[in-house]
Amino acid sequence: MIESVDLRRLQVLRLVHRHGTVTAAADVLHLTPSAVSHQLRQLARETGVALLEPDGRRVRLTPAGRALVAHADALHAGWERARAELAAYADGSSASLRMCGFPSAVAGLLAPAAARLRAADPGLAVHVAEEEPADALDRLLAGETDIAVAVLGGATLPLDDAKFGRRPVLAEPFDLIVPAGHPLAGREETALGHAADEPWVLAAAGSCDLYEVAVTACSAAGFTPRVAHHARDYAAVSALVACGLGVALIPRTATVPTRHAVARLPLRDAPTRRVLACVRLGSDRRPAIARGLAALEEAGRDLVSLPEGPDRR
Structure with missing residues (x-):
């Protein structure tokens, strides 16, 4: 007993x-x-x-x-x-909110959300940390952060994990990047199949979900990418592309350094990834966390409305 x-x-x-x-x-x-x-x-x-x-x-x-x-x-x-x-009975004077996520989520979602929260409520102490997706969810489960931004799917965030509550914040398309002098570079948009014969820069198989996204999208477009180089950091990927060593897919929120001479092309058949704000199940009713989720949703809407085009960095 x-x-x-x-x-x-x-x-x-x-x-x-x-x-x-x-x-x-x-x-x-x-x-x-x-x-x-x-x-x-x-x-x-x-x-x-x-x-x-x-x-x-x-x-x-x-x-x-x-x-x-x-x-x-x-x-x-x-x-x-x-x-x-x-928490609803407290006066909120010592409220705090901890958020974390992968690098491009920090740049595109968490930083703007933190700025929004600070402007709306200067008394709310907001802390943002950069973490890889699996580490972010571990910190969330361990009580070391309140909101973790992650990508749906794969081993990192399986659909049936009952430990987490999820809030969609962004359906993020991927862009094709090619060297600045590439024949596709002058187009306003293209189709993935036009890059079928190109060498590709991909993350290593099993290293992250980006590999699966690229391979699945290429397969849907009717080809298997011929992998010439492996890289997962966006600066490294864009450097390889800028040097004429291949083409690549990168998420819309990923920043390409201006010194890398690449053209960024929206795709008519762009693959997307679903970016979610995750919380410990039941915690989304806490006022600070609810405000944080709302701010992330607003930041996601702002990203969707950003102008697109080959020259955007």
């Missing part, structure tokens, strides 16, 4: 479930692997059931462990809703 369970140990189990290893969960929690293992052994004693079983070099939850995580998700969502209700 279960008489009591330490909720902090449930959080440890949630993170092990997310990452599949004790070491990765320990990194997120800023603990040693032995401390995490101890917490899990204590939780197993409290519940009276086996929670983990080996899976090669990783671990996986037993059926009892998965059932417990589902209940833990519901408990944490309920606690977030309670925090939101209690």
Whole structure:
């Protein structure tokens, strides 16, 4: 019979479930692997059931462990809703909001949203941090940030993850970039199929979702990209393109350094990615978080209305 369970140990189990290893969960929690293992052994004693079983070099939850995580998700969502209700009774004088996201999201969404929030409410302390998508969601789950901007899909943010609430903020198209002297460079827009015979600059397979976006879009256009170089940083990608070493797809919010002589072409058949603002499930009712989500939605609408064209940097 279960008489009591330490909720902090449930959080440890949630993170092990997310990452599949004790070491990765320990990194997120800023603990040693032995401390995490101890917490899990204590939780197993409290519940009276086996929670983990080996899976090669990783671990996986037993059926009892998965059932417990589902209940833990519901408990944490309920606690977030309670925090939101209690926040409504506070005077808001010490309110703060922490937001993070990947680099182009910081530039296109988080920075404008933070400026909007500061102008509307100087008493709200807003902090923005640049984080890779998986790290941003880990920080969110660990309670180290309030809003994480991420891209829908893939292993980073699967559709069925019940730990997070999601708010769409941007459906972002990809542009084709080519060297400034390329035959396509003078066009106002083009189709992806016109770059079928070009060498391509792509992220390495499995390194990020950008690779899957490019390969899927090219396949839909009727060709497989001939990969000449691998890069994922947009400055590195545009440098390779500017030197005539290939063409590439980059998101609309990604900035190309002005020193890189490339032409940026909107595509008639542009692939898109869905950018979401993620919160811990139930926390979106907290006033500061609700204001942050609204500001990000406004920033997303502003981005959609930006002028497009080959000369935009």
